[in-house]
Amino acid sequence: MLKELLIRVGFAHIALPILGGRGAVLVFHRLGPPQADLIFEANQRNIVSASTFGLLLDALAEDGVDVVTLDEAQQRLADPRARRFVCLTFDDGYRDNHDLLLPILEARRVPATVYVAPGLVDGTSPLWWYALDEAIAREPRLRLPLPAETTIATGDRTGKQRAFATTAHVMTTAPADVRAGLMTALIERYGVDPKVLAARHMMDWTMIRRLAASPMIEIGAHTLSHPPLATLTEHAAAEEMAGSRERLEHETARAVRHLAFPYGSPGTTGAREAQIAAALGFRTAVTTVRGNLDRRHAEARHAWPRHGMGPADGPSALRLRLAGISNPFHIVRPDR
Structure with missing residues (x-):
């Protein structure tokens, strides 16, 4: 209710030019109804209904915010005259990304990046x-x-x-x-x-290839086994990143140019991981640290922040995040 009130009184409109930066990356995981066999909120909050996702896309269109690829985002960050934008990203490689997300994106002609961890797909790295x-x-x-x-x-x-x-x-x-x-x-x-868990929840490689063949979806790397990279040696962390790209390129016959760090929080991902991603030649790498993109991110491309979107996050929550307010009591000030 507070978020709705802040939107009604124009708070987001006022904050946007001051705190909103130039664009943002949104992170989702799954689309669909709540999973009856999952009892913990930590798992349920990664599932956004298809109808809510549609409302978010409607809100972006109404507000004149372009949905663009990560490559286009890089270009816009370097151009002060460019329109505001949002990038859509989905982590891990869940089955509903094929069954629900793909048709929505193709029908609306909206791009997204789906980051896949091959070990989660194969079941060799347990969920x-x-x-x-x-x-x-x-x-x-x-x-x-x-x-x-x-x-x-x-x-x-x-x-x-x-x-x-x-x-x-x-x-x-x-x-x-x-x-x-x-x-x-x-x-x-x-x-x-x-x-069994992989077969129940994750895409198979045929589905992933179908996504990769769509002009609306780019497949990104998400490491091989989805580990907290900060717990690994530098060499092992690099192997996880590079190995994921190699496997995905082999399976999809498409270039893999972007990376999402597993978990992506300060305790699991830091400056070392960003440096490794840059050295490996990834164009961008994304975290789950909250925040918008501003001018400095045109060069600092390997630790981009993302706003996590959950089942209760409708258009008002989205508008506040894009205005630089991740919740009504937490302001993210961009460094221009």
């Missing part, structure tokens, strides 16, 4: 957030190496939420061997099947 959701939903307690063996009661809602948050923290901050041990425990002790 741990769904594996964890599945195990916690049905077990009264979990015994997991975090890294020490720890038993977590999950019999009630509070316990389940605590277990998810605790384990998710390990999966995004711990070294690779700890993360691997945790996943092995989920698979061997609680019957989680990564291949």
